[in-house]
Structure formats: C-alpha cells, structure tokens
Amino acid sequence: MSASAPEATASPGKGFRLDLKTAGPLLALILLVILGYSLNPLFLAEGNVSNLLTRSAFIGIIAVGATFVITAGGIDLSVGSMAAFIAGVMIIVMNWAVDAMGVSVWTVVLGIGCSLILGIGAGFINGFLTTKAKIEAFIVTLGTMGIYRSLVTYFANGGTLSLDSDARNIYRPIYYDSILGVPIPVWVFILVAIVGWVLMNRTAFGRYCMAIGSNEHVAQYSAIKVDRVKTWTYIIQGLCVSLATIIYVPRLGSASAATGVLWELEAIAAVIIGGTMLKGGFGRVGGTVIGALILTAIGNILNLTEIISNYLNGAVQGVIIVAAVYLQRGSLGRRKKAAE
Amino acid sequence: MSASAPEATASPGKGFRLDLKTAGPLLALILLVILGYSLNPLFLAEGNVSNLLTRSAFIGIIAVGATFVITAGGIDLSVGSMAAFIAGVMIIVMNWAVDAMGVSVWTVVLGIGCSLILGIGAGFINGFLTTKAKIEAFIVTLGTMGIYRSLVTYFANGGTLSLDSDARNIYRPIYYDSILGVPIPVWVFILVAIVGWVLMNRTAFGRYCMAIGSNEHVAQYSAIKVDRVKTWTYIIQGLCVSLATIIYVPRLGSASAATGVLWELEAIAAVIIGGTMLKGGFGRVGGTVIGALILTAIGNILNLTEIISNYLNGAVQGVIIVAAVYLQRGSLGRRKKAAE
Amino acid sequence: MVDAASASGSPILSASRISKSFGEIPVLFSIDFDVKPGEVHAIIGENGAGKSTLIKILSGFEQPTSGTIHYDGRQVTLPPNGEAEAMGIVLIHQELNLAEHLTVADSIFLGREITGWGGFLDLKQMREKSRAILDTLHVRIDPDARINTLSVADKQMVEIAKAISRDARVLIMDEPTAVLSVGETETLFEQIRRLQARGVAIVFISHKLDEIMQLAQRVTVLRDGQLIATVGTEALTPDSIAQMMVGRELSNLYPPKHEPDVDAPVVLSVRGLRAPGVKDVSFDLRRGEILGFAGLIGSGRTAVAEAIVGLTRRTAGEIEVHGKPVNFTDVGKSVAAGLAYMTKDRKGRGLLLNVGLQPNLTLLTLKKHIKGAFVDGRSEEQALEKAVRRFDIRARDASVPAGKLSGGNQQKLLLGKTMESEPDIIIMDEPTRGIDVGTKQQIYHIIAALAAEGKSIIVISSELQEVIGLSHRVVVMREGRLAGRLEGAEITEAEIMRYAAGIKQDGDNERISA
Amino acid sequence: QDEQIKIGVSIPAATHGFMGGLNWHAQEAEKRLEALHPNIDLVIVTADGPEDQASDLEDLVSVQQIDALVVLPFESEPLTEPVRAVKDAGVFITVVDRGLTDPSIQDVYVSGNNTEMGVNSAEYMMSRLGEGDNIVILRGIPTVLDTERFDAFMSTIEGSGINVLDDEFANWNRDDGFEVMQDFLSRFPDIDGVWAQDDDITLGVVEAIRQAGREDEMFVVGGAGMKEIVKGVMDGDPLVPVDVLYPPAQIATAMDVTVAHFTSNGPVLGEYILGSPLITQENAEQFYFPDSPF
Numbered sequence A, B: 001m002s003a004s005a006p007e008a009t010a011s012p013g014k015g016f017r018l019d020l021k022t023a024g025p026l027l028a029l030i031l032l033v034i035l036g037y038s039l040n041p042l043f044l045a046e047g048n049v050s051n052l053l054t055r056s057a058f059i060g061i062i063a064v065g066a067t068f069v070i071t072a073g074g075i076d077l078s079v080g081s082m083a084a085f086i087a088g089v090m091i092i093v094m095n096w097a098v099d100a101m102g103v104s105v106w107t108v109v110l111g112i113g114c115s116l117i118l119g120i121g122a123g124f125i126n127g128f129l130t131t132k133a134k135i136e137a138f139i140v141t142l143g144t145m146g147i148y149r150s151l152v153t154y155f156a157n158g159g160t161l162s163l164d165s166d167a168r169n170i171y172r173p174i175y176y177d178s179i180l181g182v183p184i185p186v187w188v189f190i191l192v193a194i195v196g197w198v199l200m201n202r203t204a205f206g207r208y209c210m211a212i213g214s215n216e217h218v219a220q221y222s223a224i225k226v227d228r229v230k231t232w233t234y235i236i237q238g239l240c241v242s243l244a245t246i247i248y249v250p251r252l253g254s255a256s257a258a259t260g261v262l263w264e265l266e267a268i269a270a271v272i273i274g275g276t277m278l279k280g281g282f283g284r285v286g287g288t289v290i291g292a293l294i295l296t297a298i299g300n301i302l303n304l305t306e307i308i309s310n311y312l313n314g315a316v317q318g319v320i321i322v323a324a325v326y327l328q329r330g331s332l333g334r335r336k337k338a339a340e
Numbered sequence C: 001m002v003d004a005a006s007a008s009g010s011p012i013l014s015a016s017r018i019s020k021s022f023g024e025i026p027v028l029f030s031i032d033f034d035v036k037p038g039e040v041h042a043i044i045g046e047n048g049a050g051k052s053t054l055i056k057i058l059s060g061f062e063q064p065t066s067g068t069i070h071y072d073g074r075q076v077t078l079p080p081n082g083e084a085e086a087m088g089i090v091l092i093h094q095e096l097n098l099a100e101h102l103t104v105a106d107s108i109f110l111g112r113e114i115t116g117w118g119g120f121l122d123l124k125q126m127r128e129k130s131r132a133i134l135d136t137l138h139v140r141i142d143p144d145a146r147i148n149t150l151s152v153a154d155k156q157m158v159e160i161a162k163a164i165s166r167d168a169r170v171l172i173m174d175e176p177t178a179v180l181s182v183g184e185t186e187t188l189f190e191q192i193r194r195l196q197a198r199g200v201a202i203v204f205i206s207h208k209l210d211e212i213m214q215l216a217q218r219v220t221v222l223r224d225g226q227l228i229a230t231v232g233t234e235a236l237t238p239d240s241i242a243q244m245m246v247g248r249e250l251s252n253l254y255p256p257k258h259e260p261d262v263d264a265p266v267v268l269s270v271r272g273l274r275a276p277g278v279k280d281v282s283f284d285l286r287r288g289e290i291l292g293f294a295g296l297i298g299s300g301r302t303a304v305a306e307a308i309v310g311l312t313r314r315t316a317g318e319i320e321v322h323g324k325p326v327n328f329t330d331v332g333k334s335v336a337a338g339l340a341y342m343t344k345d346r347k348g349r350g351l352l353l354n355v356g357l358q359p360n361l362t363l364l365t366l367k368k369h370i371k372g373a374f375v376d377g378r379s380e381e382q383a384l385e386k387a388v389r390r391f392d393i394r395a396r397d398a399s400v401p402a403g404k405l406s407g408g409n410q411q412k413l414l415l416g417k418t419m420e421s422e423p424d425i426i427i428m429d430e431p432t433r434g435i436d437v438g439t440k441q442q443i444y445h446i447i448a449a450l451a452a453e454g455k456s457i458i459v460i461s462s463e464l465q466e467v468i469g470l471s472h473r474v475v476v477m478r479e480g481r482l483a484g485r486l487e488g489a490e491i492t493e494a495e496i497m498r499y500a501a502g503i504k505q506d507g508d509n510e511r512i513s514a
Numbered sequence D: 001q002d003e004q005i006k007i008g009v010s011i012p013a014a015t016h017g018f019m020g021g022l023n024w025h026a027q028e029a030e031k032r033l034e035a036l037h038p039n040i041d042l043v044i045v046t047a048d049g050p051e052d053q054a055s056d057l058e059d060l061v062s063v064q065q066i067d068a069l070v071v072l073p074f075e076s077e078p079l080t081e082p083v084r085a086v087k088d089a090g091v092f093i094t095v096v097d098r099g100l101t102d103p104s105i106q107d108v109y110v111s112g113n114n115t116e117m118g119v120n121s122a123e124y125m126m127s128r129l130g131e132g133d134n135i136v137i138l139r140g141i142p143t144v145l146d147t148e149r150f151d152a153f154m155s156t157i158e159g160s161g162i163n164v165l166d167d168e169f170a171n172w173n174r175d176d177g178f179e180v181m182q183d184f185l186s187r188f189p190d191i192d193g194v195w196a197q198d199d200d201i202t203l204g205v206v207e208a209i210r211q212a213g214r215e216d217e218m219f220v221v222g223g224a225g226m227k228e229i230v231k232g233v234m235d236g237d238p239l240v241p242v243d244v245l246y247p248p249a250q251i252a253t254a255m256d257v258t259v260a261h262f263t264s265n266g267p268v269l270g271e272y273i274l275g276s277p278l279i280t281q282e283n284a285e286q287f288y289f290p291d292s293p294f
C-alpha cells in the first residue's frame, strides 16, 4: 500500500508494459508475414524484403514525424502535397544549377539543402498558423495541402518536372545503392526511427509533446512553452517530409501533381496502427515504424497473389488494417482500454 | 451573492452569444459573396444561386451527419466511398427491378428504400466496430472507406454503373425540379438542417453527443449509454449519406469509382469551418450549413473568373479556407478561445 | 441537531462484508456499513484508506469483489454507471465530474433532461429549475454559463446542485467541501439538514473533522482498507477521531508560529495589480513569512496568483521580486525566478491523469533531470523516492496513472511536483485540498519549516482554520480587491468573515499597512 | 514452346471511366489469352500513383519473376527508370499509351494518339463553327497527356476565328464536369460548342446543358469512346453528334502483341499507333461494345 514498492517494481513494470504495447502491432506484422509467405514463399526472398523495406522508408520517415504532431494533439494533412512541392522545387533548383554551373556533386548537395530548408519552413508555417493564429490544425494543413499541390502543378505547368539526367546519375545511388547490404533509404529510415525514438522517449521534448497532447492546460501550468513545442512538432514533421523527399527524388527523378497523393492518410494510419492515439498524449515511434511496415507489406502481398480481383485490393487492404488494429486493441489492449 | 442578476441578463446574454457564434462563419460567407459578386456580378444571378445551393446540398447533408459524429468525438472518413457504394447498389437494384417488373414509380421507391437501408446499415457497422470492437474511428472508417470504394469498382467492373434511362426519367425530377421556386435538393438540405439542428440543440440526444465528445467518462457516469449514442451518430451519418445519395443519383444517373472521392474531407472541413471542434464536445449544425455553403461558393467563384491560372485553383481554395476560419477564430473567437 | 429518533429506524442501504480488489491489489477488507433514513453517516480515514472505493460500491460505480448490498431490506446488485440514481442513490464524486463544454443547466440535468412537447428539451424549465436550485445554494452562477468558464469551487457547487436536484433517498457525498469556503460550506450544510429532515439518508466524506462533528450522527473510520469502528458522534471529539484514523495521537495540528521578522526584506511586492478577475490589488510578502489569502469563492485569489506567475495577462500594476521589477509572460519565467504556483485544480491543471507518478513529478522541473541531452531516469527515480518519502505519497507502484490515485495522494503528488522546483516564493492554492488530518499536519510542518528556512509562502485557502493556524499575516479578498489585512491577534474567524462578506472594508481599519 | 511464360501487366487503377474501360479490356484479354495459351500466365497489377506503380514493377520482377512486361505508365518521366530496371532484369517490355522519356527501353510501343485526338476534335469544331463562334473547354487532370491534347487542339483552331471563352479542369470526372459546365452556362450567354475531351466529363456536361434547357444552342465533342456516348452518336443525338476515339482496348492490343512475341515464330517489335478517328453516326457501330463497362 505504501510507496516502498516503486523502486522494486518500477523498472520491470515499465519494461513489461513496453513489451505488451509493442506486441500488438508486432503480432499483426508477424501474422502478415506468415500470410505473405504462405501465399508465395518468394515474399521472404532477399530481393523482396529489401524492396519492401526500401519502399516503407518514405511513409515510415514521414510517419515518424507525424507521431510527434499527433502525440502533441495536432494533425498534419499537408505532408503528401508538401513532399510533392519540395520534390518539385528541388528539381527546379537542381536543373537550374546544372544550367548555371554544370553537373557536380554540389548540384545534389544544393538540392538537398534546398529540400531541408523548405521542409523546415513549411513545417514552421503549419506550426505558426496553428499556434499563433489559433486556427485548427485540420484546417491549416488542409489549406496548405491545397496550396502545395497547386504550386507544384503550376511549376510543372500541369505536367511533370524532371531532373536533368546527368544530375540524376549522380543522385541515383542515394536511392539505389546499399551499404553493408542494406539499401541507403533503409539506413535513413533506421536513423530517423532511432533519433525519433530517442527524442520521444529520452528527451524533455518528447515528454513535453505527450504532456501537451494529454492536457494542454497542465502543460502550460508546468512551465512548458506549449506553442513553441507544438510548432517544433510541425517543424520535425516538415524535416521528416524533407528527408523522405530527398530519398524519393532519385527514385523516380521527377515530381508532378500526382506525387505523394494520399501519403497523409497512409502516414496517419501508420501512426495509429502503431498504437499512438489520434487524440494525442501518447506517442510510440517504434509502433509507427511497425505500422509503416504493415501498410507496405499489405500492398506487397496483394501483388504476390492473384486470388482476388484487382478491383477488390482496396477492400482487402481495408479489412487487413482494421483486423490488424483489432488484433492489438481488441484482444491485448481490451483490458487496458477498459481500465482507462 | 444573490441570484438576482441572471434573470436580467440571461436571455439577452444568450441571444448575443448565439449571434456571435454564428457570426464567424456567416461573416466569412458574406465576405465571400461580396468577393464573388465583385469578380463577376453573375455570381448573384438567380440561376447561379440556385445552382450553388443545389450543389451544396450533397456536401451539406453529409456534413450535418458528420457534425454529430464529430461532436461525439468520432470521425467518419468513409462517407464519400459509402455514397458511391450506395449509389452503385441503388442503380443495380433499380435496373434489376426494371428488368423484372418494368418501370414505374415503384422502381424509384425501391431504390430509395434500398439506399436508406444501406445507409443505416453502413452507419451501424462503423458504429459497431468503433464502440464494440473498440477500434479507433479513424482506422475503422479508413478501412470501410477502402472497402466501399473497392466494392463499387468491383460492381461496376471498373467502369460506370448507369441507371436505366426509363427509370431515370421518372427519377430525374427529384434532382431537377423545384417546389415554390426552390430546387428539391435544397428543400431536402433545409429539412435535414432543421431536423439536425433540433436534434442537436433541442433533444437529449444532442446533449449526450456533446457530453460524450466533451468527456466520455462523465457521460458514462451520468448513466448515458455511451456506446449506443455513439453508434447512433454513425447511423445518422449513414442516413445523411443515404439522403445525399438519393438526390445525387438522379443528377447524373450513374455511379463509378470516381463518385464521392474526397467528400469526406469536404464534409469534415464544412463542419470545422462551421465552428464545431474536431476534438468533439461542441456541435453547431447551423455553422456546418454555412461551412458547406462557403466551400461550394469557393469552387463556384473560381469557375466564374479567369484572373488566376487554373493550376492555382487549389491554392486559392486553401487560402480562402484558412482565411475564413481565421476570420472567425482569430478575431472574434480569440477571447472565447483564451477563456477555454 | 436532528433528533436521534429519525435516525434510529432500519437502514435503507447497507453493505456487509464488502471486499474489493483492483486486480491483485486488495483495497477493502470485509467492510460492514449502513445508513438509515434521516441520518448523516460520515466516513473518515487517511488518504487511500478506501473511502471513495467504498462509496463507489455503495452507488454501483464499482462492483465489490465479494460481499452483499441491501437496499430497502432487499439484497440487490446495483446497476453500474450511475444508473442507481434511478433507484434513488445519488453520488457526488470526489473528483469533479462535469463535461467542460456543456452549460450549467445542461450539466445539472445531464442524463435526465426535462422534455416537453414532442420529446423536445424544455430548455426554459431546465434553466429555471437550475436557477432555483442554485438560488437555494446562494450561489451566483448563470445557468447558461459553460462549465469551462467556472472556477473549481463553482463547479463543485454545480455538482452539489445537480445532486440535490435529484430525488435522492440516499445521497452520498465524497469530500464536497474540499474546495468550498466557510460560507458555501454553511449553505451546503443547511441543505443537507433540510434533506435529512425529509428522511434522506446521507453519507458524507470529509477530512475536516469539525464538519463531521457538526453534521454526522455516526462515523465510520477506515484505515488501510480495514473497518476500524463505527461510532456515534456524541461519544467523540475531533482528537479521538483523528487518533482512530491515523492510529496515533495528533496533538498540535499547526506548528508553532515563529516570530515573523518585521525587518526581513520584501521578496514579492505587488502594486496596483489589475488582471482578469483582479481589480487593483497591492501587497507585500517578506522573507520567511507565511501570508494567508482568505475570501469567498470567486473573490479573485486564484486570479491574483495566476496573474503574478504569468498565466493571465495583467492589464496594469507592477510586480517586484527581490526588489527587481518582473514581468512573467509564462510560468517558466516565474519558476526560473524562484516563484512557483501550485494550482488548486489538480485534475484539470495540475496532473497528467494518464501517466505515472514520475513524469508528473518532474514535468515542471524536467530540466533538472537532463544529463547531456537526455532525461536521466535515475535522477528522476531518486526525485520520486524523495518526494514519496517527504509527502507520504501512497501508490501501488510508480507506474499507476495519476488519475487512479486516491484524491489525497493526487494532491500530495501535486505538492511534490511544485516543491521540486525548490522555489523561494511559493503560492499554494488550497494546498491541503482533500488531504487527511495526519498528512495535513505533516504538510503544515513542512510549510512552517520552509518559512523558517527563509522561504516565503502565500497560502490561498478556503479553510479558515488553516489560514489562521498557519499565517503570520492574512489578507482577505472580496470581488477582486483586497478587502482587509490582518495581523497577529486580529486574525480570527469572525474578523476574516467580516471582510470577506463586505461588512467591513480595508478603509475601516486604522492600521493600513503595505 | 512448352516452357511457362509469365507476363506482368501494370496499369493504373480504375479510378475513372477511361481507366475502368482499360481495366476491363485488360481482364478480358487476360481470360482470352490464358484460355488460348495454356503456357502463358498473365498477372495484372493496378497502381494508385506513380510511386505505387514503381513498387508494382519491383514486385513483378522480384516476386513474380516475369518474362515480359506490359506497362501503361501512370506518368512518363517518373516511370522511365523503374521500367529500365525491369528491362535490365532481362524482361521483354511493351509500353502502352504514355511513352517513356527514353524510347530505347521498350521493345514494343502501343498507343493511342493524344495529339491526333486534339487535332481531330479541333477540326470537327472548325467544320461546324466559324468566325466569332464561342466554345468552352473542360480539361482533365493536369498531366502531360491532358496538356498534349489541349495544346494540339489550341494550335489547330488558331486562326479559325473561334473564340475559346475559357477552360477549366474537370478532372475527368462527371460531377466536376456537371458543375463546371453549370458555371460556364451561367457565365456565358452564348456558347456554340463544348470540347469536353473525355466522355466522363461529357456526361456531366450534357446534364448541365439539359438542365439549363440550352440543348439547341450548342453541341459537345467528347473523347475516348464510352459506350453510352457512342450509342448516342449512333442514334443521332444532336447534342453529342460525334466522339473522338481514344481506345481503352489498346491495352488488349498490347497484350496480344506481347503474347505473340512468345507464341509466333519471329520476334515482334516496333510501334503500333492506334488512330483517334472521329466517331460519327455512320461509323459508330464498329466502336460500340455493349458489354464493356465503359
């Protein structure tokens, strides 16, 4: 009854809960892998696994950023358009640099720098409008979503912006090469995930995000600079979008109005499948990573089999997403939920 | 110390507060109308106004339903796909009825009945999965969104389902005819808005929605059947989608995978522009109606002018939405917000 | 007092051999309890003793692990979630239980709205009835006001209004007076006596022993989930109750006041402060001084504190800390300057209810626990250990969400959180809200010790005894202004009440001091 | 000839009428060809966007281990490299409709002709209208092929004296077509012709014109060859007197050609450009597929 217990139980208790929490999405992922393998053993072939991981990097990196925004009680619908916009501007700038100074590694460095600045700037704008102008995050980011998408269409004159082919040859390896057998995008994803996890779980900032998402008043009364922290979550989101775009551009070497459509929904879905709550107050970067893998794996599995009509892909996807979340909330999470 | 003051001030006070609340979106709408008129006086021509109102009916009716879901702390992303699905099944059923029994008014009645049942059923499924299976509304409705969209694509074989032309001739008036100079869809919209307003503001059900969205524990401790009320909000949403579909089908007489795409975003945007909070607890049906009008008017204005590049339509739309919300929250609403 | 005869019938609600465990953890052991019509039966016990759990079982909000409940002589299983209200068992929860976005009238009638023609809400009638009930409680709350615009005390009054508006046969109140001041408490007691006279059975929980002596016919004492005794009040004194509760003698609730040093430097000086809810407030706080803030509900004490630490914008006036003018724009700045404010709204402003003890304790002072760039879990754990010992926080383990602690333990956690910042100047708003006498004594001694160390403390409290017992000087607020300042022997209940009620004003007093 | 041949078909998902038709033709062709050639296995995958399609291509190579690929790129430029990667894995490549930026990748190219579609539409307009007549244009989604059609149309009517009152995007969607046309109708009192460019849009446009009761004032030129529109042309609908073909069946042609590469004796290579003829009442019958969903 007294508090003598904490010392003894706190650490293991905490460890155990962490296991249970990650277990939900992880279990869903494992079942999905088993399903994939049983439908087609090539699912676990090295090439496919590497493809799958590389692919999940885009959504995964963006979703890590979204974890912060959502944990702090916000939402960002603009990420897909933002990615298209950043990709478009990167390409324009790099093409201009090629014209002006010829092709070199610096062209790509310039493009990357440009992307980072844009990502941070776009994140800041979202953050500023939500915190200072006090407009709902949903509306702000719905607005910027439309704006970025329009701008990229405008820059591309309704068509596609393509990276100069020489510049592309220099840039290509960033998507297509591997280090120690692991594709570079996967390295970036791992890095972002680790940094994100540390930031969320081991720094004051992460704690502040959870506090704000959980009860903004308490955060304010606890000397947390609520507006500043919230703005930072959007900046982190922008930075993540920028990183995802940096590895996206060399993949296809182009950007158009169709780039990044619906990424926002996928990113938010990854976050929520991973166990973060849409209402905020509770962030799980590890879960988000698994969520992104689950989403990518579903698409991959659907390509592995011909059992169902292509028209029904979306239905299968929907069923699997709901089932995956049910699996973790419904069974394992039931008691936790009920108790809350 | 005594309670003598309230009597004197309560009634006017309330009236005033009510005014202020509706004033935000209304002001934005008025400014938009002025803008539209100054860009092209035809904006206020009878024909255009009637078109605009009729058009806003779809999103408006759906958004009235969404107001309930959001007020009770939920969200429904499936409405657009649900509309497409219901429209598709209606057409299939009516075509089948024509084949089997020939064309009559009953064909249309059958279709309408079918639509109502589907809408209620689909709403119930969303509600059931969120409340009983305890899966986040975002995930449930993201899932059903994919499922309905897939199903309609499947039924249409990837193409378009078209209503038998004889049946269509009978059905047509429901979209195209007017009563007392007001198009029927507008009547339906008005009716839905009034019923919605009364339900939200003048019945215990509306109070329960707000209580649940504001604090689910409190609602539960007040002997409110939280799960039941939440399920009902989804059913109301389904019913609204069904009504919107009933007036949508005679418009073009067809349904395809492209029907209702992004309606969910528009509906949610209308709700939030109207002053309902995304986090729940606070519903304004009147605001929602104005929100739907604002959204439709923006699109209409963009079609009436040539000042800006077509490519930038989305950007203008984004800017106006953000500005409209800023107008109400930023200036008028600032103090209220701060107090909350 | 109500005559004993009315309370001598057979019990209307009784529980026998009630035990309750949350998971593995037992919190109640075979408790017998009953209440008779027209009786006030008080439950007392230390924080975490199981009082709230017991009455939640008595009203159906929790189901007992074992044991039976009889209502009206029949064995029953009470329906959950407040549905027992329909049977006449009404509970006022310890923690405020109102939906922030609803209006006062909506809240009072939530779950049993008055409907008129066609099943539509009869808003007019609900508003009028709300106003009538609030009138009987002598509170000035607009039935159309939204809950989130009310102060904590007003919210509590709404809760009370809500409860007495129901046709209760058993009315159970869990620390209804914790945030109320003397005046409000008195009106509440009037209402309780009125209901009692009508034969309503009343269960009353409070840590204020004098209230229990005043009101109750019988007292049940719980300790660590065990039933210690049920006795008639006439056989008791506050001291003997306290002793049963804590299990030890409780002499000297208040520590001896050390002589205030009149020459001590002024550490906080407020001049002509105007802010939302504050109209022209000036006062000084000296080093080593305990300054009491008294006043009725809504008199603006909280508003003064919040304006000082930068939670609300001040519109006029100067504030000096250690002789230097300051303008705190957020709490961080005031904490950095050594000035901490402890909110009275532990649930809405003080604690994150969904996280464990440790993150709550260190939220205000997380910077102290940063090593390199990272939060140092070890150092946080040590801080928690220390706070747990110092404030006697009792929790199953450190991972229990703060919302699941007993009310008093939440308050202690909040106290620990504020004290973590090691402030020189502390503004404590209702510091012992919901705290048992034993711990109260500890806290009073902590406060006195802090003052002796040279810290300066403002105690905002609605409990006059507390203000009187602790403070070197007392200021009384009324309608956003300082109505009076009292020192030494002037600090008496009567004098404070005179200022608080506006019978006497600052100008009436010849010795106006800064 | 008995070895198993796997052919991957990667196309955009059926998100609007034309793509729906294309999906249908692809599935019909799959059934037909698989029944005809037991050793041929066709795998159709559909994509929601360029990056999705790039992923599909990777899967077709790594998991399905295809021998040939029939691909209708979502967009030309982004998919050039992914298709090249497929080619590098030793796969026979057939590109449909939207050419890659590097044509040397493809073994076979099958396509409709966007430029010809724009030109034919413009020429029909010029045959019916003249100096001082007004038209409005409803475009698709801002993409390269929309731009090709539009530019070809505009350069053809240049100098004819026909006024283009305005153009707006209708997103290849009948609802948007309806609303944009409603607005054109309230804006412009005198419209003589409408170029809707796509039959989904056309359907919306026609309803808007009917609603306004201005059927007699103008005519509409659509595009693609949707069965409802072709039927109307066949029946002599004065409002939609013609259609300009842009055959969704080209995917079937491409699949046929690719299968032929493995089943016929010699290699099949080269370009197969399908024309965009004007569908008129006289020739409509040959373009009418009542079983197609499109």
Ligand SMILES: Nc1ncnc2c1ncn2[C@@H]1O[C@H](COP(=O)(O)OP(=O)(O)OP(=O)(O)O)[C@@H](O)[C@H]1O
Residues within 6 Å of the ligand: C022, C027, C045, C046, C047, C048, C049, C050, C051, C052, C053, C054, C094, C394, C395, C396, C404, C405, C406, C407, C408, C409, C434, C436
């Ligand atoms: N839902 C719950 N889950 C787990 N433990 C709980 C729960 N509710 C209460 N407890 C525990 O049961 C014990 C008794 O709590 P209770 O709230 O009944 O105390 P109390 O006597 O009302 O104390 P206080 O005077 O502080 O309000 C405490 O240790 C508390 O932590």
Ligand SMILES: Nc1ncnc2c1ncn2[C@@H]1O[C@H](COP(=O)(O)OP(=O)(O)OP(=O)(O)O)[C@@H](O)[C@H]1O
Residues within 6 Å of the ligand: B339, C149, C150, C151, C152, C153, C154, C179, C276, C277, C278, C295, C296, C297, C298, C299, C300, C301, C302, C303, C304, C312, C462
């Ligand atoms: N931010 C604000 N804006 C407007 N009015 C306010 C604000 N804060 C407080 N008030 C008003 O000022 C008055 C004083 O409230 P306050 O909460 O400070 O009183 P209190 O003396 O602490 O009383 P209580 O015992 O209820 O806590 C109240 O009428 C309250 O409604």
Ligand SMILES: [Mg+2]
Residues within 6 Å of the ligand: B302, B303, B305, B306, B307, B308, B309, B310, D166, D167, D168
């Ligand atoms: Mg234009």
Ligand SMILES: [Mg+2]
Residues within 6 Å of the ligand: C051, C052, C053, C094, C174, C406, C407, C408
């Ligand atoms: Mg308690």
